[in-house]
Amino acid sequence: MIKIDKLDIKKAHEGLVNGDFSAVDLAKACIKNIEEKDKDINAYLEVYDDVIKQAEYADKKIKNKDNITELTGIPIALKDNILNEGKTVSAASKILENYKATYDATVVKKLKDAGAVFIGRTNMDEFGMGSSTENSAFGVVKNPYDTNRVAGGSSGGPAAAVAISSALGSFGSDTGSSVRLPASFCGLVGLKPTYGAVSRYGLIAFGSSLEQIGPMGKTVGDVEILFNTTSGYDKMDSVSLPEDFYSKHKKKEKLIIGVPTHFMKEGIDEDVLENFNQSVEKLKSLGYEVKEITLPNIKYSLSVYYIVMPAEASANLARFDGVRYGLHKDGDSVIEDYFETRESGFGTEVKRRIVLGTHVLSSGYYDAYYNKANIVRNLIKSDFDNAFRNVDVILTPTSPTPAFKIGEKKDPLSMYLSDIFTVQANLTGMPALSVPSGSVVRDGKELPVGLQIIAPLLRENILFEIGKRFSGENN
Amino acid sequence: MEIDDKEIEKLANLARIKLSSSEKKGLGKDIESILEYVSEIQKVSSPVSDKKPDSSELINVMREDGQPHESGLYTEKILSEVPQREGDYVKVKKIL
Numbered sequence: 001m002i003k004i005d006k007l008d009i010k011k012a013h014e015g016l017v018n019g020d021f022s023a024v025d026l027a028k029a030c031i032k033n034i035e036e037k038d039k040d041i042n043a044y045l046e047v048y049d050d051v052i053k054q055a056e057y058a059d060k061k062i063k064n065k066d067n068i069t070e071l072t073g074i075p076i077a078l079k080d081n082i083l084n085e086g087k088t089v090s091a092a093s094k095i096l097e098n099y100k101a102t103y104d105a106t107v108v109k110k111l112k113d114a115g116a117v118f119i120g121r122t123n124m125d126e127f128g129m130g131s132s133t134e135n136s137a138f139g140v141v142k143n144p145y146d147t148n149r150v151a152g153g154s155s156g157g158p159a160a161a162v163a164i165s166s167a168l169g170s171f172g173s174d175t176g177s178s179v180r181l182p183a184s185f186c187g188l189v190g191l192k193p194t195y196g197a198v199s200r201y202g203l204i205a206f207g208s209s210l211e212q213i214g215p216m217g218k219t220v221g222d223v224e225i226l227f228n229t230t231s232g233y234d235k236m237d238s239v240s241l242p243e244d245f246y247s248k249h250k251k252k253e254k255l256i257i258g259v260p261t262h263f264m265k266e267g268i269d270e271d272v273l274e275n276f277n278q279s280v281e282k283l284k285s286l287g288y289e290v291k292e293i294t295l296p297n298i299k300y301s302l303s304v305y306y307i308v309m310p311a312e313a314s315a316n317l318a319r320f321d322g323v324r325y326g327l328h329k330d331g332d333s334v335i336e337d338y339f340e341t342r343e344s345g346f347g348t349e350v351k352r353r354i355v356l357g358t359h360v361l362s363s364g365y366y367d368a369y370y371n372k373a374n375i376v377r378n379l380i381k382s383d384f385d386n387a388f389r390n391v392d393v394i395l396t397p398t399s400p401t402p403a404f405k406i407g408e409k410k411d412p413l414s415m416y417l418s419d420i421f422t423v424q425a426n427l428t429g430m431p432a433l434s435v436p437s438g439s440v441v442r443d444g445k446e447l448p449v450g451l452q453i454i455a456p457l458l459r460e461n462i463l464f465e466i467g468k469r470f471s472g473e474n475n
Numbered sequence: 476m477e478i479d480d481k482e483i484e485k486l487a488n489l490a491r492i493k494l495s496s497s498e499k500k501g502l503g504k505d506i507e508s509i510l511e512y513v514s515e516i517q518k519v520s521s522p523v524s525d526k527k528p529d530s531s532e533l534i535n536v537m538r539e540d541g542q543p544h545e546s547g548l549y550t551e552k553i554l555s556e557v558p559q560r561e562g563d564y565v566k567v568k569k570i571l
Contacts (some may be wrong), residue, residue: 102552238536303513314490321491323567328558334568335491343493348501351492355483356506358490368517376516412505413512 004029005165009074009222012168016062016073023062023073023117026168027055030075030119033166040147042139043160045080046088047120054117061115070225072115077167079158080121081128082213083202084108091204092136093126095320095327095345105202106237107171107213107230114229119167122157126347127317128175128206130154131418132409133182135349140406143185146445149403152182155216159186162216169217169226175207176305177399177422179214180434184398184450187436189223189467190216192422194458195429196241198227199234205316207309210426220435220467227460246458255466257283258293258391267417268400271440272449276397279437279451279470283395286469291391295383298424300376305423306416307360307373313350314357320345352412381428388456393466396421398434398450402442421452431455433463435471476510478503 002021004012015021031051038044048054058073060066078084081091083101085108090096104112111118125135133141133156141156143149144163151160155172159182162170172179174192183190191214198213205211215226234240259280264273284290322328322341329340346354360369387394400420409415425432437451451470455462468474480496483503487494494502550563559566 099556102549102556235538297519300516300519303516306509306513307516318491322558323565325556326558334570337568338491339493342491346492348498351494351498352502352505354490354492355486355502356509358486359478359506359510362486362489369513372516372519373513376519379519411508413508416509 001032002026002029004033004168007168008218009070009168009225010219012074013070013072017068023055023058024052026073026075027051027117027119030166033164034119037144037164038166041142041144041151041160041164043077043122043141043151043157043164043166044120045090045092045123045138045157048087048118051117051119058115058117067115069114069229071111071229074116074169075119075167076111076116077119077122077158077161077170078108079124079155079170079172081124081173081204082108082171083204084118084121087121089121089204091127092124092138093345093347093350094137095341096204096325097137097327099326101202103202105213106199106234108202110230119161122161122170124157124172125154125178126350127204127313128154128173128178128211129313129349129353131177131181131415132404132406133157134406135347137347142406143403143447145187145447146403146443148443149405149447150185152185152399152403154178154182156182158216159183159188159190162186162188162218169215169222171213171215171226171230173203173206173211174214174426175211176309176426177419179216180398180422180432180450180452181418183216184434184436184448185403187439187448188216188218189220189436189471190214190434190450191223191227191460191463192425192432193227193231193460194241194431196237196239197231197431197458197460199232199237199240201234201236207312207426208316209312210305210309219473220433220464220471221473223433224464241458252392254287254289255392255462256289256291256390257466258291258387258394260293260295260298260394260396262294263298263396267420268397269402269440272397272399272401275438275440275449276395276451280395283466283470288466293387293391293394295380295387297376297379297383301380301424301427302416302420304373304376304380305419305427307369308377308427310353310357311361311370312357314354314361317346317350317354349412377427380424384424384428384430392455393462394454396452396454398422398452402440402447402449425454430457431460431463433467435467437470476507478507478510
């Protein structure tokens with residue numbers, strides 16, 4: 001059996017092309033790891049029954065040298081909110097428990113064209129609403145580094161799937177932290193792409209002005225491959241950015257890094273802060289200039305996010321009515337059917353956000369909350385624009401704490417605070433990468449910590465460049 | 476601000492969600508504390524504070540009406556997900 005835990009996408013690709021092993025060998029190694037480890041982790045909601053068939057098809061392509069890409073034969077896990085035609089996609093919700101996707105998400109189509117092998121659909125917070133996967137209707141995902149702790153959320157399943165070597169890469173969606181936070185909790189690299197860089201077509205909608213599908217992997221180089229394969233203009237997503245937006249930026253000789261120290265005074269774990277400071281020193285020693293920056297309105301970002309996001313969620317989730325797809329519960333009338341269906345179909349956090357969103361959008365409160373939040377959102381955007389006149393990237397920790405214990409954050413507000421450093425990239429559309437930056441010890445266990453690098457719109461290339469140098473990867 | 480049972484009921488009604496009485500209590504308390512937290516944005520003063528955000532950067536993406544796909548091409552695929560159907564129709568209770 002091949003040692004898949006020692007492989008990343010680049011090495012696996014070389015092995016496949018050189019004939020050291022086959023895509024079927026890789027797929028079998030993944031399935032074996034799921035059988036051995038996933039009963040303790042709960043990363044998968046379903047392992048597809050055609051994994052070997054997909055791998056055989058990839059092997060045939062490799063043998064015939066037929067359109068081989070770096071992802072041909074590579075095992076990939078999908079978050080359970082990305083449509084894969086003919087397969088169940090439930091968003092980890094009772095309301096979609098038996099829903100079968102009627103079409104492929106653009107990301108899935110691109111991965112199929114590239115010859116990737118889908119291992120299965122993975123667990124998440126219901127509809128992406130959470131930072132720990134404790135809100136899944138199908139049980140929490142446990143952290144492979146300490147099973148008493150969460151894997152992070154909402155894409156906890158995709159992160160844990162790669163961490164237990166049951167896939168070499170995975171795709172989640174990131175509305176406020178949902179790719180970066182679980183990546184940091186599970187010792188992986190995770191990317192929230194520029195808004196509009198990756199098509200949202202076929203992603204079950206939650207916060208439409210915020211969310212992007214984003215990849216996770218073991219190395220920055222792998223995440224770059226996954227991003228390059230899935231990004232690009234798509235006429236099926238009206239906010240998709242035309243290719244010419246990726247204009248040729250001049251490559252700068254010396255990149256300058258900005259650090260908003262003023263934003264890291266409160267609510268951050270001491271060891272995480274120490275780890276962050278070490279990361280900054282490391283980047284200095286690699287030759288980067290580090291500058292102090294001020295983002296005057298950044299302190300309001302979590303508040304803005306927790307107004308805009310539920311507002312959008314309440315509108316998006318209105319589509320679940322028990323009429324066109326998903327769960328149906330009978331009431332006394334058409335309208336009673338809606339009430340009954342949504343009552344039994346949605347979990348508590350989903351109901352909480354729908355009701356909150358309905359409140360901030362309702363007559364009398366709309367200006368005070370929703371409109372004001374959009375005004376402050378624009379102020380935060382201009383803070384970042386101003387900062388990026390002087391620096392090329394901005395650094396923060398990905399999360400203020402390492403992975404927390406299951407059940408530790410019972411009060412919703414304390415859970416929301418996990419997103420304190422990540423929501424800015426969603427509010428402004430900017431790309432952000434989380435890279436592993438070491439670990440802290442809790443209860444005798446080493447827990448991974450992540451460093452977040454934020455770049456201006458469409459400058460994923462700078463993130464990859466700095467991320468690789470920070471991680472000591474060769475290009 | 477206080478979010479009492481009556482307010483939660485009103486919102487749940489607008490959102491077409493039925494809530495049990497224990498859910499109502501819990502949600503009221505949670506939403507109160509979330510609103511208290513997010514209300515800090517009221518303190519932000521900005522030159523455009525009482526105006527709608529500048530939407531000049533946002534443009535509608537439209538397309539011309541074009542050739543539709545062949546009729547019935549996706550009908551079965553889509554209708555197979557409908558909870559209640561009658562032939563090629565979505566079945567709902569009497570409305571009028």
